[in-house]
Amino acid sequence: MYRSNTNGELRISDVNKEVTLSGWVQKSRDKGFMIWVDLRDRYGITQLIFDEARTESSVMELAKSLGREFVIQVKGTVIERESKNSNIPTGDIEVLVKELTILNAAQLPPFTIEDDTDGGEDIRMKYRYLDIRRNPVKNSLLFRHKVAQQVRNYLSNLDFCEVETPYLIKSTPEGARDFVVPSRMNPGQFYALPQSPQTFKQLLMVGGMDRYFQIVKCFRDEDLRADRQPEFTQIDCEMAFIEQEDILNVFEGLTRHLLKEIHNIEIEKFPRMTFDEAMRSYGNDKPDIRFGMKFGELNTVAQHKDFPVFNAAELVVGIAVPGAASYTRKEIDGLIDWVKRPQVGASGMVYVKCEGNGQYKSSVDKFYDQEDLAKWAEVTGAKEGDLILVLSGPANKTRGQLSALRMELGNRMGLRKPDEFAPLWVIDFPLLEWDEESERFHAMHHPFTSPKPEDMHLLDTDPGKVRANAYDLVLNGNEIGGGSIRIHDKEMQALMFKHLGFTPEQAQDQFGFLMNAFQYGAPPHGGLAFGLDRLVAILGGQETIRDFIAFPKNNSGRDVMIDAPATIDNVQLQELSLALAKK
Structure with missing residues (x-):
């Protein structure tokens, strides 16, 4: 048994208890006849004491060799601390060590493993596994877990079913650039990593799953900012036999639930603002109304x-x-x-x-x-x-x-106070937006979004004025979720593809599987996806998402810890039909 207790749980009531603890050496203070060691694990810090008068000499000598971040195990007795430390939960006690085992010696870390570290962002990214030992990063990851757990509980209690969808899918021309994966078994052909599980969750509605959710990785090969990563996580949801109002009510409820459970904050009012009003009054479609x-x-x-x-x-x-x-x-x-x-x-x-x-x-x-x-x-x-x-x-x-x-x-x-939360629905987005470069309309959200029925007559005459059954949930000036009522009729979907510049052949080639599915009884359906990384960061009082991701990429999309992306061997390229062998 490596430990009987964690380093965050011992209290004054445990005095005289025999314990076994394990963890990392946070710091050591050697006074010659007495040595104090702060032992750290995920749960906290316990002070160890090695006393020349009460500790065997061999154990004292071994204690003198301890350096920062050594992994050790100790056995000893909980005693009351003379100089108590009110800053930590275990500050009333210390452990008088009888046995010490060095489980793994450690080199001196490249930066101090403390809350206020001397390490810059680049060096901490390179040694991310060390950075995770620091309380700010560790607590951010634990906070993310708590949010995800609350999301799962809330949705499961509303009869949502978590279903996994594929990561190797077909590339589509709409939206951001895809990350592509060459297929060795099918030379010259490629999978794409999903930008979202959009079509699969719609197919689940055709399949009668009725209420679906998934906390899922998505991928976009796009320019990066502080609040963007090439891989990110969505709380992806879809519902059948619903209207827009049903979806807004469910996910207002989820947001209220998170704010109540995480921060004990009650919010009743979720204002609604049209896209046109947001642009006219605030100049963007995700206004901060704090x-x-x-x-x-x-x-x-x-x-x-x-x-x-x-x-x-x-x-x-x-x-x-x-x-x-x-x-x-x-x-x-x-x-x-x-x-x-x-x-x-x-x-x-x-x-x-x-x-x-x-x-x-x-x-x-x-x-x-x-x-x-x-x-x-x-x-x-x-x-x-x-x-x-x-x-x-x-x-x-x-x-x-x-x-x-x-x-x-x-x-x-x-x-813009981080402990103040002001949610807002932005509704009635344009269905289409004009792209100067390609000189054609593109779907503002995606090509499966349903137009408002009262605007259908404008599709042929003034498509830029057609409004979508689309909605975004904004929190503190950040879009944390967005979705729409979907098209569930094959003819309507074909008409939408036509207005987006697809020929019937192109539409069939790219999305024939979905249009064919609609022929077998697709229910009215719609959904929403929250950006989990951004949601967690905002709930945690931050606007950058990096510290809430265990192993993030830098602003160039690189993982500097494992040095990826990287070149691969020419033999692999040959197997994938991507290059000829070097002569």
């Missing part, structure tokens, strides 16, 4: 006043920053420089200070009088002491720029 600064469109009150920049703009739009009229010119110039960065791309910014007694001071005083600026304040909802910031230009681009500025100000002003 704070205000809603957009005010100023075209009617700012144009035709001899200011050519605004007169030439498709959109003039502003926000009121609460309490920021006290900003100095240097601080405002800093914001102007921020929006002019290439990542944001604005050419400039106009500001108005809302001073006392209904007075306004702006950077465009020569073009606008006090009455004009008062109208700006009215449109943006600015009050005395606020600062109005205004951008102009092409509508979509300008909304995106102002959205970025709003979020930056929210961060700087401490308005």
Whole structure:
């Protein structure tokens, strides 16, 4: 038996108990006649004491050889600690060691295995197995487990059945790039790793499974950001014989359940906002509604006043920053420089200070009088002491720029509080979006999303205005889940493929299996997928997902710990019909 107890469970009530403990040496303090060792495992730290007067000399000598991260086993007696440590649960006791066994010696780690480590991100990624020993990473992984466990419990109690779907599937042209896997048994042919189990979960509905879920790995070969990985995990769900309202209610319930169980927070209200309203009021389709600064469109009150920049703009739009009229010119110039960065791309910014007694001071005083600026304040909802910031230009681009500025100000002003949660449904997305590069419409979500019945007549005449039966769940400015009511009729699916530019032959080749299945009685169905990595990070008070993944990739999609991706032997390439042998 390597241990009778873990290093986090012994208390004052265990005094005089004989115990066996195992773990890693966190640190050692040698006073010559007495040695203290902090022994760590997943569950906590227990202090060990080696005392010249009470410990055999051979054990004392062995204890002097211990280094950081040595793996050891000890046997001894729990005693009351003279200098108690209120910072750890085991701080009232220590173990007087009688026997010591070194299970494995260790080299000095490349960084300190402590909460506040001296290791940079690159070195910690390379030695991730050491980083996992640190409490922040360990606790993030345990937190992820807790969330996943709660998800499984909630869905299982609602009669959802967890079903595994294949990882080796067929590549499809829609969506992000696929990771492809060459088939040795079928030379020149390839599998793809799934971007989601979309078609399989629809086939499960055709198969009568009725309520399906899966916590599943998905793969996308796309450019990476702090909140993206080439492989990620979804809570994937599908339901039959439902309408949109049924799905929203079920997954509002799941979100409420998680917030209650994880943080003991009760949230009753899940506001709903159309896609058009979100873009008009916040400049993006995943707004953070924990704070205000809603957009005010100023075209009617700012144009035709001899200011050519605004007169030439498709959109003039502003926000009121609460309490920021006290900003100095240097601080405002800093914001102007921020929006002019290439990542944001604005050419400039106009500001108005809302001073006392209904007075306004702006950077465009020569073009606008006090009455004009008062109208700006009215449109943006600015009050005395606020600062109005205004951008102009092409509508979509300008909304995106102002959205970025709003979020930056929210961060700087401490308005995006990690322990405050504000969920929101965004509904009525466009079914299709125009792609300039390919000069055709693409599905905004995927080609299996059902259009709203009342917009069907627009498919032939104005397809860009057709709304989808699609919905996203947003939490604190992040999309944590999205889904739609699916097409379940073969003719409707064929029509959708036609509007997406597929020939009948291409549609049959790519998705014939699904269209054929619809002929055998497909029920009305729909679903939703949560991004588990992002959901866990937000519930954990973070916006980056890396620390909630055991072995993440870096920003280049590389696993620097195992050095992947890597080249493979030419013999393997030959077997896969990908290359000729070297001469």
